[in-house]
Amino acid sequence: MILFKKLILFFKRESKLFYSNIVDLFSNILFFFLSVFVFVFALGTDEYLLKTIGVGVIWSLLLLSSTLNLRKFYESDFENGILTIIHMGGFSLELIVILKIFSHFIFVQIPFLISLPIAGLFFNLPMHDVYILFLTFIIGSLILSCLGSISASMNLLNRTNYSIGSIIVLLFSIPLIIFSVGINNVDNSFNSLINMLFGICLIFLGISPWASAACIKLAIRNK
Amino acid sequence: MFKFLINPSRFNKFTDIILKPLFFITSLTLVVGLILVYFSPLDYQQGLTVKIMYVHVPSAWLSLLTYAIMTIYSIIGFVFKIPFGFIINKAIAPIGAVFTLLCLISGSMWGKPMWGTWWVWDARLTSVAILFIIYLVVIFLNQTFESRDLREKIVAIFIIIGSINLPIIKYSVDWWNTLHQPASVSKLSSPSIDLSMLQPLLVMTIAFSMIGIIIAILRIKAEILLRKKHL
Numbered sequence: 220m221i222l223f224k225k226l227i228l229f230f231k232r233e234s235k236l237f238y239s240n241i242v243d244l245f246s247n248i249l250f251f252f253l254s255v256f257v258f259v260f261a262l263g264t265d266e267y268l269l270k271t272i273g274v275g276v277i278w279s280l281l282l283l284s285s286t287l288n289l290r291k292f293y294e295s296d297f298e299n300g301i302l303t304i305i306h307m308g309g310f311s312l313e314l315i316v317i318l319k320i321f322s323h324f325i326f327v328q329i330p331f332l333i334s335l336p337i338a339g340l341f342f343n344l345p346m347h348d349v350y351i352l353f354l355t356f357i358i359g360s361l362i363l364s365c366l367g368s369i370s371a372s373m374n375l376l377n378r379t380n381y382s383i384g385s386i387i388v389l390l391f392s393i394p395l396i397i398f399s400v401g402i403n404n405v406d407n408s409f410n411s412l413i414n415m416l417f418g419i420c421l422i423f424l425g426i427s428p429w430a431s432a433a434c435i436k437l438a439i440r441n442k
Numbered sequence: 443m444f445k446f447l448i449n450p451s452r453f454n455k456f457t458d459i460i461l462k463p464l465f466f467i468t469s470l471t472l473v474v475g476l477i478l479v480y481f482s483p484l485d486y487q488q489g490l491t492v493k494i495m496y497v498h499v500p501s502a503w504l505s506l507l508t509y510a511i512m513t514i515y516s517i518i519g520f521v522f523k524i525p526f527g528f529i530i531n532k533a534i535a536p537i538g539a540v541f542t543l544l545c546l547i548s549g550s551m552w553g554k555p556m557w558g559t560w561w562v563w564d565a566r567l568t569s570v571a572i573l574f575i576i577y578l579v580v581i582f583l584n585q586t587f588e589s590r591d592l593r594e595k596i597v598a599i600f601i602i603i604g605s606i607n608l609p610i611i612k613y614s615v616d617w618w619n620t621l622h623q624p625a626s627v628s629k630l631s632s633p634s635i636d637l638s639m640l641q642p643l644l645v646m647t648i649a650f651s652m653i654g655i656i657i658a659i660l661r662i663k664a665e666i667l668l669r670k671k672h673l
Binding site for chain 2: 369373376377378379380383386387390391393422426430433434437438441
């Protein structure tokens with residue numbers, strides 16, 4: 220019962236933090252739309268071309284814009300010692316990582332969903348494609364949250380090389396983008412590919428708590 | 443007996459003994475291998491370009507083997523708290539990167555006359571390219587953090603996570619329909635490669651791995667000396 224109360228308090232705090240700097244999320248979404256515009260200007264406005272490459276472009280731009288503010292995943296909590304305090308309050312670091320991943324998924328990635336249909340509108344995507352994009356993004360964004368947790372916790376004490384965190388996320392998100400874009404391109408393989416996506420999601424949900432927890436433990440020890 | 447694999451001073455003693463004979467054996471196998479490659483028969487389809495295979499295949503095998511060794515040593519170093527594993531991780535990552543690059547370059551040199559392009563977006567090729575990027579990230583991470591203890595452990599965690607790629611590379615030719623030919627030597631029942639081509643391939647593999655071992659020994663010795671100086 221106490222654990223349940225603590226969990227509610229944790230999510231309350233996360234939502235308060237989220238609403239206090241909601242502008243950050245909006246500027247992230249704005250970046251996504253601007254990059255869509257830049258892409259369209261670079262390719263020309265041929266409707267058929269945009270329709271064929273639309274899903275892939277939207278997915279890759281989503282990936283890039285979600286790596287933008289990954290450093291904030293743990294950094295503020297780590298700097299002011301909240302992580303240590305929560306850990307002392309009876310949560311193991313692995314549990315904290317799982318909670319953080321889910322709060323990042325709920326408060327950062329789910330609001331991103333509102334931008335998907337509008338982006339699909341710009342590329343003239345058919346309704347069916349947008350629907351599948353929605354489904355794949357819900358699973359894929361959970362994977363992205365796991366990867367973000369891994370790379371952010373690896374780079375907690377990294378003061379020199381800022382881009383290596385984004386490199387790590389992009390590196391491990393290659394299978395994600397292959398399968399999630401492949402759903403639209405390959406006919407009659409919806410079930411098998413969505414099962415593959417679920418499988419990748421489960422793998423990363425299994426890996427990321429202990430990897431991030433080990434990194435955070437190292438960072439706390441070396442602070 | 444195998445304590446030299448996890449103990450730096452034993453390692454130094456052991457390698458001091460074997461280093462000079464190793465130089466001799468390596469040069470011998472390399473010369474013999476090159477002669478065998480020179481006299482090996484031409485392929486009836488590929489002609490002379492089949493000889494690129496004698497560089498391509500050993501370096502591909504060794505790139506995978508180096509990563510597997512790094513994974514094992516990261517697990518040893520991280521779980522059993524043996525720091526020698528981290529020394530080896532740092533020392534042999536560039537060797538693996540060079541072997542992977544050699545594999546990619548020789549492969550694309552073979553691909554230009556045979557397939558008609560330098561690069562195909564094929565499962566095997568792409569996964570090996572990702573392996574190369576993983577090696578580069580390992581090398582970069584080794585230069586990044588200030589505290590050495592933190593750095594080597596984070597590199598070990600990254601290597602363990604990145605080892606997901608190894609089975610993908612190995613089975614990529616079986617899982618997907620690729621342009622790259624499937625494994626022909628390691629089929630247990632009967633290798634589908636002729637003996638006259640298998641012999642130089644194996645000799646070249648031994649020579650390549652000997653070269654890798656010599657460079658690795660020298661790099662590990664240098665790393666041990668560096669750490670002793672800092673302590």
